[in-house]
Amino acid sequence: MPKFCANLTWLFTELPFLERFAAAREAGFDAVEVLFPYDVNAQDIVNELVRHELQMVLINCPPPNYTGGAQGFAAVPGLQARFRTDFKRALRYAQTLGAHHLHIMSGVAEGPEAKETFIENLRWAAAEAPKQSLTIEPINNETMPGYFLSDFTLGHEIVTQIDAPNLRLQFDTYHAAKITGDVLGTWEAMRPITAHVQVAQMPDRSEPDQGKIDYPAFFADLDAHGYQGWVSGEYKPLGTTQEGVGWISA
Template sequence: MTRFSANLGFLWADLPLPDAIRAAHAAGFDAVECHWPYDHDPAAVRAALDETGLPMLGLNTLRGQPGENGLAALPDRRSEARVEIDRAIRYARAIGCGSVHVMAGFAQGREAEAAFLANLDYACTTAPDLTILIEPLNHYDAPGYFLQGSDQAAELIRRAGHGNLRMMFDCYHLQIMEGDLTRRLERHLPIIGHIQIASVPDRGTPDHGELDYRHIISHLKALGWSRPLGAEYRPVGPTDATLDWLVDEGLAIRY
């Protein structure tokens, strides 16, 4: 049976994070992940994870100032980027979270690339016990974001040379930017640390739109992928009213 992780940055976002974890468990999810949990006491988050038995798969470094989307590729913000990397690592360890997504930010060019690689080296060496993730984002939702393609991410991972650096493969973002997801998943699977799903183009539940997740999930099974897929979609209305895709065997998604 395919396993799914609830992204609590979008799902049950109206609840305090510990309560959102409990709601995800009650709904039948197999894991959880989040965006920026730092306003919540890590002890309370860890207690909710222990109570439900759900693993927390990942969290993000903070974006920076209003209007920013990460700091790690900004050449003049290296010290701030590392403060946020340290914060994310501490929080991840405190709650037993396995991955930290280091957000690149809005930047372009060689200096940005050098800054990003240096900060990724810092993150990977500071936290060899964690998986460090980088994620390409599409240029509609995040215009000007440094990392926009799977091949670009793969080349950065190759150049960084750390075994705990992986790609977060968000099917929503990469369908918009590149398409051809079947072959891209095949090519990059050895360096993929997490996969996320949502419909395209509306970023809704993964049971409609231009991507056939029945095919994607079947293909991933054939490739040997067995980890939870992250449901990172924007619910229209209360989250509990959007979960038919998760339980409806007729959709042939959860099998």
């Protein structure tokens, strides 16, 4: 069976943030991820991880602009200097938390110059942090209009072109369903370059046992091919989180 972790940005939101770590451990999770934890003191998070014997699997990068800026801008031409500054800040935070992966968000952009900018920034980041696993994630344009990396073929091309040992793909089944309509087929193509998996159901992004995606087949495929990474529950619970975690044992 795959190793499951809880996305604490999406799960246990009925609780204050720092109380979600205990809830995740009580629900049976050994690890967690948090999309943008930067407004919380890193040591407070470390304390919760240690107290409940949890691993931090992933955080997003760069930190969000709390004045209303976009979440991510690694593909936005002209912002390379800002990207490098913010990446270093995110890297320090990730290292403090012991995060396995640092997800670099492309932001809203389009065209050949955006692609060149994204590749330039990713090459620099991979060289700047050779011991830190970095990921990029295709996100559908309905969820994030204008997001540059909204295509799995493009994600595969970029990871392959850069060819850095610490840069891999982040595979979200919900986005795969929205982008290609074929989760298992897309996974088959992306499996060799994937370091992290996130799951949610279609069409309402709820618990994996509630909708159209064949998760028993997907999880069986992960096991059959020896996937060693984490599988994160990144979904909107239909009720309380605790009421819906039965999908893991099922």
